[in-house]
Amino acid sequence: MSRKLIVLFAVLIVSVLVISACASAAPAPAEQKASEPAQSTTQSTLDVVKARGKLICGSNQAVPGFGFLQTDGSFAGFDIDFCKALSAAIFGDPSKVEYRPLSAKQRFTALQAGEIDVLIRNTTWTLTRDTELGANFAPTTFYDGQGITVRRDSGVNTLEDLAGASICVASGTTTELNLADQMASRGIAYTPVVFETADETTSAYLDGRCDAYTTDKSGLVARMSLFPNPQDHKILEETLSKEPLGPVVRQGDDQWFDVVKWTVFATFTGEEMGITSQNVDDAKANAKDPNVRKLLGLEGDMGQKLGLSNDWAYNIIKMVGNYAEIYNRNLGPDTVFNLARGLNASWVDGGLLYAPPIR
Numbered sequence: 001m002s003r004k005l006i007v008l009f010a011v012l013i014v015s016v017l018v019i020s021a022c023a024s025a026a027p028a029p030a031e032q033k034a035s036e037p038a039q040s041t042t043q044s045t046l047d048v049v050k051a052r053g054k055l056i057c058g059s060n061q062a063v064p065g066f067g068f069l070q071t072d073g074s075f076a077g078f079d080i081d082f083c084k085a086l087s088a089a090i091f092g093d094p095s096k097v098e099y100r101p102l103s104a105k106q107r108f109t110a111l112q113a114g115e116i117d118v119l120i121r122n123t124t125w126t127l128t129r130d131t132e133l134g135a136n137f138a139p140t141t142f143y144d145g146q147g148i149t150v151r152r153d154s155g156v157n158t159l160e161d162l163a164g165a166s167i168c169v170a171s172g173t174t175t176e177l178n179l180a181d182q183m184a185s186r187g188i189a190y191t192p193v194v195f196e197t198a199d200e201t202t203s204a205y206l207d208g209r210c211d212a213y214t215t216d217k218s219g220l221v222a223r224m225s226l227f228p229n230p231q232d233h234k235i236l237e238e239t240l241s242k243e244p245l246g247p248v249v250r251q252g253d254d255q256w257f258d259v260v261k262w263t264v265f266a267t268f269t270g271e272e273m274g275i276t277s278q279n280v281d282d283a284k285a286n287a288k289d290p291n292v293r294k295l296l297g298l299e300g301d302m303g304q305k306l307g308l309s310n311d312w313a314y315n316i317i318k319m320v321g322n323y324a325e326i327y328n329r330n331l332g333p334d335t336v337f338n339l340a341r342g343l344n345a346s347w348v349d350g351g352l353l354y355a356p357p358i359r
């Protein structure tokens with residue numbers, strides 16, 4: 001055999017090995033990688049968004065208080081307000097957003113394929129999503145945990161009481177995986193009944209096809225507000241997992257990742273400094289504290305460093321509000337949810353929300 005032929009043969013063998021290695025590393029079917037990104041990875045998402053004149057925000061449509069499509073066709077909720085905050089930071093206008101409702105299963109494919117600029121849809125930060133699914137997670141905006149809803153008259157109080165039960169759960173979620181892990185580790189037999197959407201999952205539970213329904217505790221509270229008789233159901237005390245929820249972007253665009261991260265941090269910082277949509281104009285007119293001056297665009301060119309105008313954070317706070325305002329508007333004491341801040345309090349109040357310095 002000639003030398004050239006030997007080399008060709010070796011190259012062929014190596015190629016076959018590489019192809020079969022790749023095939024065996026395929027991700028789980030519930031959360032698949034898109035093959036070809038529609039948007040080139042070298043293109044700056046911020047430039048694309050600016051040129052398009054609007055942000056495309058992957059969102060939920062079925063979770064009241066977080067991401068919900070209302071009867072008038074508009075979207076509302078805590079997650080939706082972070083889409084608006086991004087729009088305010090980029091355009092000085094919170095309304096330049098197209099909302100793309102996505103099921104749990106569709107969301108990462110839509111992000112990878114460049115169909116959305118950002119995913120803000122009760123999405124839990126996990127190692128696999130951060131790596132294999134090509135996602136980058138902005139700071140957590142809502143620290144949550146998985147819970148279980150049962151009928152009040154069921155006599156069920158703990159996970160152990162659900163031995164032999166059927167449990168309704170949505171596919172493509174951490175929920176599905178945590179439930180399997182928890183039940184297996186405690187040796188509790190159960191039947192998962194899996195659906196793609198929250199509507200299907202809760203309808204099946206309400207129709208009596210399942211003894212229990214599980215998702216993030218925020219989702220349980222939210223969905224219970226849609227039940228015909230919420231008082232007939234209860235959420236078990238137990239928390240099955242950690243569910244840090246926040247905005248997600250594609251890997252490979254650091255500038256865009258920075259814009260999304262610092263948009264969240266601007267809302268935390270506003271709360272830390274006591275600057276609200278109501279007092280931000282006063283605060284700007286009288287700002288002497290260099291930290292306030294940097295936040296509100298009076299010195300330091302902080303916006304420019306992000307590729308934004310220097311009043312980016314002023315616009316977020318003025319047009320959408322600081323974190324506390326966003327939380328209270330959607331989930332606070334004046335809403336049907338009345339969710340205590342708990343871990344989601346600012347660090348100044350003993351919670352986990354902490355923004356690095358804007359300087």
Ligand SMILES: N[C@@H](CCC(=O)N[C@@H](CS)C(=O)NCC(=O)O)C(=O)O
Binds near residue numbers: 123170
């Ligand atoms: N945080 C979990 C669960 C998120 C999730 O998608 N939950 C479902 C069940 S409430 C949901 O929001 N579904 C909305 C829909 O199907 O439209 C995750 O990231 O996997």
